[in-house]
Amino acid sequence: MPHKAQNIPTLLVTGSNGQVGFELRRSLAPLGNVIALDRAACDFSRPDTLRQLIRQYRPDVIVNPAAYTAVDKAETDADAAFAVNGAAAGVLAEEAKALGSLLVHYSTDYVFDGRKAGPYVELDAVDPQSIYGKSKLAGEQAIAASGATALVLRTCWVAGAHGGNFAKTMLKLGRERDSLRVIADQFGAPTTAALIADVTAQIIARHWLAGDRAAFPAGIYHLAAGGETTWHAYATEVLRYAASKGVALKADPESIVPIPASEYPLPAPRPANSRLDTSKLRETFDIHLPDWQQGIHFLLDQILS
Template identity: 50%
Template sequence: MKLLVLGRDGQVGTALQKLLPAVGDVVALGREGADFEVPGRLAEIVKRERPDVIINAAAYTAVDKAEREPERAARINAGAPGELAEAAAKAGAWLIHYSTDYVFDGSGDRPWVETDATAPLSVYGRTKRDGEVLIGKSGAKHLIFRTSWVHAPGGNNFIAKMLKLAAERDELKVIDDQVGAPTSALLIAEVTAKAIELIGEGRAPASGIYHLAAAGETTWNGYARFAIADAMARGARMKVTPERVLKVPTTAFPTPAQRPLNSRLSTGKLREALSIVLPDWQDDVRLTLDALIAEPTS
């Protein structure tokens, strides 16, 4: 199979390039090769490359900045994926696209299922939801993976930031009223590779939306405490111990974009469709720590 990866330089795109050559011939393009802000460009690329599966890992992910750039966020997160889906439908290709827990309003305390009503609180969440809708209307064969709290060794990394601050400061204040599951770019790429394998074998899951997140749940505070404790167990020197990661509410850190408090995602539909077991979030985080702790943290 020929696989077209868009957004190759992001966290998920980087992980995809490591795993997908095992399941197909990969063409990976970054912004310079596939500009999502140029109408018609994506359709041209699909027509030229004639892929069997398109994997869209590109997105506008600057959540707060999106409040100031709603039109640009809408073009990248909604208009471009819609165009890509229409091109996929014409080419008879599958489209795999990534979405987010931010499509929900964060109310309640149960995990969200795929059929729950969306009610995004931010421009980012709204544009990602609109992208889902356009893909669904396109007629393309598609898999939309909604995920949460993505981490990887490189890029804008919460874990690396916490370890750096813990090595420098005497205490940290981290939000404790947002709940979700940290999910690695590697896990997302592994699930994507499994889905592509099934497509190639003629056993593709049904088109639609699937929730993809590591098992279990935590808060950002619990996440930070776990990362620091694990780093210390590996010999990293920290001034802040887990007990000195203080619990604060979301209101302690006002942001332009409102964050959902409940980011729990029910993954039963995905696990059944792909016959997979998703790892606990702690084990998934340890894989990122394996890469980060290879370098000194202080």
């Protein structure tokens, strides 16, 4: 008896050359036909041009890691930040609504003011302190207003093997300098792009493509690696692990100088507390989130190989 042709789903990924987009190309590949669009193919600075792309490909799932992420530059480039992070997200959501597709969008801990004593839950009041944070919140709000079935994943301290990030910077500086000074009074959980991409793929596979789409638990969820640390302890762990792998360092991992954020002023304020409570995500989707060290060690193995 001949096999019935499979209905292969189409998954469209924006920002495919970014840290998370690069990993999504890998993690989503087993799920269907992945259309990966980079910045040249998908101009988020002109949000209305996105409509034609979505209508051309008619994806079952739109995954949107594309973002304006130049946090400090955004302070003097607000129009561009809001176009990419706010208006473009709204356009994708409207088109997803029209198609009956799922939109997966990534947001950030920067939507909070960073003053809470403990980890933030999804229902905590938002109060972004930077243009970047405000533009990302505008994206969340545009998606909610569209009525689309959407999964908004807030994450923090993202690091990937592809692209620039804190871990790579510390590794570079540790090779070049005798000593480093790193902020020790800001808290979060380093979260790898690979973890974000793998969790995304698991949710799409289990709960959208193979589940009851009408019952899909859409909404905002926090996605971050387990545990917590400071930038200072994070830097120390990066250099300690690199040294254990035989990397020649000028800086001693144990002699990195802890400093307060006030000694390293930047144009855009950073949250003192970037910790995200991930209970809702873990319980709703039955997902385990490993401690941040595990992901960073794997990331460093990739970088150093």
